[in-house]
Amino acid sequence: MSSELTAARYGKDKIRVFRVVREANIQHIVEYNVTSLLEGDVSTSYTEADNSVVVATDSSVYRHLLYFAKTSPHILDPEKFALHLGTFFVSKYAHIHKAFITIEQLRWTRISVGADGHEHPYSFYRDGDDKRITKVEVDASAGKDKLVGKVTSGIADLLVLKTSGSSFENFFKDEYTTLVPVNDRIFSTSVDLSYTFSPVQLSSPKDDRKLEFVVPDGTDLSGGAWDGIGVAERARKVTLEVFATDESASVQATLYKMARKVIAENPHIASVTYALPNKHYLPIDMSYIGIDNMTPAKAEVFMPVSAPSGLITATISRK
Numbered sequence: 001m002s003s004e005l006t007a008a009r010y011g012k013d014k015i016r017v018f019r020v021v022r023e024a025n026i027q028h029i030v031e032y033n034v035t036s037l038l039e040g041d042v043s044t045s046y047t048e049a050d051n052s053v054v055v056a057t058d059s060s061v062y063r064h065l066l067y068f069a070k071t072s073p074h075i076l077d078p079e080k081f082a083l084h085l086g087t088f089f090v091s092k093y094a095h096i097h098k099a100f101i102t103i104e105q106l107r108w109t110r111i112s113v114g115a116d117g118h119e120h121p122y123s124f125y126r127d128g129d130d131k132r133i134t135k136v137e138v139d140a141s142a143g144k145d146k147l148v149g150k151v152t153s154g155i156a157d158l159l160v161l162k163t164s165g166s167s168f169e170n171f172f173k174d175e176y177t178t179l180v181p182v183n184d185r186i187f188s189t190s191v192d193l194s195y196t197f198s199p200v201q202l203s204s205p206k207d208d209r210k211l212e213f214v215v216p217d218g219t220d221l222s223g224g225a226w227d228g229i230g231v232a233e234r235a236r237k238v239t240l241e242v243f244a245t246d247e248s249a250s251v252q253a254t255l256y257k258m259a260r261k262v263i264a265e266n267p268h269i270a271s272v273t274y275a276l277p278n279k280h281y282l283p284i285d286m287s288y289i290g291i292d293n294m295t296p297a298k299a300e301v302f303m304p305v306s307a308p309s310g311l312i313t314a315t316i317s318r319k
């Protein structure tokens with residue numbers, strides 16, 4: 001039998017880090033779960049037990065992440081922070097050619113206080129279980145002076161439900177069809193969204209603490225236009241608004257409207273993928289006691305079904 005190593009990637013997973021940024025009158029926080037993985041000329045560590053090529057996951061990967069959490073000017077901005085960290089890894093280590101940084105950001109929202117409901121400068125609450133996800137690849141395989149940053153971000157676990165404004169009719173029917181068409185039903189899903197930015201060319205930081213973003217035409221986007229935080233806010237808002245207001249003919253049709261709007265509102269987004277489980281809530285048949293709970297307008301008692309669910313996915317790309 002013969003075999004060979006065809007892929008290898010290693011690093012640190014489930015790194016939990018919390019950072020406070022203190023300004024004179026306000027404090028900012030982020031809580032991240034980070035995965036930081038490296039690829040490069042490390043095959044002998046697997047095939048010959050040669051640890052000399054291993055940038056140890058503790059001493060380098062984890063300790064550098066902590067150092068960057070303390071010093072990076074981009075810590076509050078997950079896309080830029082991940083690009084900064086990835087750029088550092090592939091720049092510092094000659095034999096590391098790719099870095100893969102995944103950041104899951106937990107929600108902390110400012111508490112509103114007082115009669116005017118103003119935002120408190122240093123008190124926060126968890127206002128949702130959904131996470132903001134950023135996946136960054138920094139690719140130095142074309143050369144250490146030709147770094148490319150590939151960024152996909154999105155949302156996970158955004159649980160939503162509407163009690164009307166959703167139908168499912170006129171679907172394909174054959175001898176297996178038992179599903180009854182409905183013009184009004186509960187629609188619930190746990191939104192999994194990811195959107196891909198156009199790749200960015202990065203320059204290796206001469207000073208660790210800086211990171212220049214340079215797009216192919218030479219325009220410096222470090223200031224505003226390439227705005228991961230803004231995209232994330234708009235994408236979450238569009239997702240919730242379209243979900244709430246669409247007269248949904250199906251999960252498929254609503255998904256498509258959401259994705260098109262995310263692309264229309266965000267010029268740097270090249271494609272959008274949604275994965276939407278159709279979390280079924282089944283009306284209970286109460287005809288045994290003479291009560292109509294099955295016609296859509298009279299359906300009030302439902303059984304939430306945890307499994308199975310439908311799963312509707314699609315990718316919509318900019319033309």
Ligand SMILES: O=c1[nH]c(=O)c2[nH]c(=O)[nH]c2[nH]1
Pocket residue numbers: 168179249250251252278310312
């Ligand atoms: O919105 C829906 N899409 C489907 O593809 C489907 N299939 C199904 O049984 N119910 C639904 N609902």
